[in-house]
Amino acid sequence: MQSTKKLEGSNLQAAMDQLHADVYDRQMAPFWAIDQKAEHDETNQIRDKQKAVPHIWKYKTDIEPLLYRSAELISTESSERRSLILVNPGLAPKRASVTTMYTAYRLNDPNEIMPPHRHSPNAIRLGLTGSMNFTGVEGENITFGPGDLVLTPHDTWHNHGNQGNEPAINLSVLDLPLVETLNAIYFEHDYTEEEEGQRKRRVVQSERFPSDYSQRVYGHGGLMPRFVSHLRGTGAASPMYLYRWDMMRELLEKFRNWDGDPHEALMIEYVDPTTGSPVYKTITFFMQMLRPGEKTLPLKQNASLLCAPFEGRGYSIVGNKRLDWEPFDTFAVPGGAWCEHVNTSSTEPAILFVASDEPTLKALALYQKHGKKPSGEIVRLT
Template sequence: MTGAMSENPYQSLDALAVMPLWRHHGDLFTPEPQASAVPYLWRYAALRPYMLHFTNRLSLEEAARRVLMLVNPGLSDPPATVNSLFAGIQVIMPGEAARAHRHAANAFRFIIEGESAYTTVNGERIHMRPGDLLLTPGWHWHDHFHEGNGPVMWLDGLDYPLTNALEAGFFELFGDRVQKPYVADDLSSRKFIHGRLNPAWENADSRFSPVGNYPWRETERAFVAMGDDVEGSDSEGIVLEYTNPWNGGPVLPTTDCKITRLRPGFRGRLRRTTASTIMHVVRGEGHVEFDDRRLEFGPHDVIAVPGWRAHRLANTSTDSDAILFSYSNAPALRALGLLRVDHPESANDPPG
């Protein structure tokens, strides 16, 4: 026999960079997913004063992006909101420019408050209004500018935790502080907004949606047009997905974006999915119920719903809708054959 085996063979294995599988089997193949993230709610009313405080103390030259990261208590290193997705609240003040850069991570913003700011994405100025969804797919140049009055705040969504976990992150600063527009303002939204009429002279690239902005007025029009003639989902309410007009799929390769209307008094059926989700309350009040906690939400709050945590949505108002914007990593899981959804039985559900 060659090689010296110490008195403790496990120690010698360590030096050989191997591990006995029989000591790890349990944690590597869990019966069910074990989320490190916890269900959590960030209250917008609590964050907003801090956002405004830093507008006076911190310039965009210093900060690059003035963002409060919403860090899940279970995911501080590296910081993330749920396992593969990030949420942050960003503020920009009149006359400020957030410097142009690009990154491999996909990003989007959902506008919370304020008018007259725009983002320039690959040379196209895209104007933002509350409720608009603006996309910045991976490796697209983007900078932000505010030419109006008062603060403009939005929810930033990114998939950098996934990009970094896959060790595929790139980042680059643009040569100038901001891009010079070379495409007509808001052109991508004007070309594609009808959804069922696409520009036939362009080559379909289905990796991500070519639409720069899904404006709130179109989203609201969809809910109004459907009215109460649609049934909706018994667990998710009247949920609509923002789609890539080239293929009807998710707007970003790793991330889907949805908007949900919960009718007054809606109380959903218990649901769980391997996808991790972040919700943002556009308006209304209600709660998300888990087995060990109930997160009561109000306007503009942000909620982390980790994967495989059974939860129930409810609108607690009897006369107003609750509208929720949400995004999840379902497209990444679907591409890998890992997406599962089910509806656990609950004693509180009506029979059926």
């Protein structure tokens, strides 16, 4: 066989082209570079070419009209699902809003309840409109309204709906893209309960806990009943399935005059009350308050974020892209992108709901966070 070292010019290029064609034809990939201009760059060729990009989905002009149109055309009899998944343009057609998570919006018509199901991804629901959103989780029937956060942990039976007389809209965040990448995805819909010694399929879960169970048992910070079991569901997530908005809003207000963090302003994390750790092992959630006129310093972390403004208006610079936001929008902050937030109001706070895959990166000892000082100097924060 002729040595490539003896080939020059067009002969060398032709041989290299044929080598690469043969490598790809055999389901392999080259990992070398001839020079810095080579098409096969050794630092980039092993990276996934599909990357999430900064993007914003507008609620009023895009999401809300489509939700109502879908409600007119799709009934609970024709489908147990009626949600809009936010697809990141850099990841399409994959159903992912950032690499590891997706956000979906759901409208429930008055007095409709979907049958129970369960799945391997962790999920949450955040109420946006309507005071009678419904989610039943493992026998706890939860009614929730705007700003209330409801957990539906991995492998817990749950169902969604609306017990009110007006339409109700909520958003959800799932770690489904992450779980799918790990080949651990499954969904089950055959909910049964034992009746008279036999397993029978049911369309509604029996209520096994009071509807205010989560708040009654876990709603007093630093105080926890010892006489109840805290291993709910699979025991792999927070046993507190409901976090009320009024408690979060009150706590944010208590810190309103504190200095806060220059890169993150005021952020409060939803945690497992029995451990103080994130509610899930894969993803975590925050409310972030920007005081009137507040602007954060640029922050870059390898965690991916999904941010949904809940109160106020402003804009964020993600990468080099300006994203103007208002309540109920969602925008993506891909891991590795610089991000800064600005509250454009001089009188009212702005509050963002934030989802992050930070726990996954920390569990794998990969998490990093960097910030820029006012001078422009970059410092490592974590």
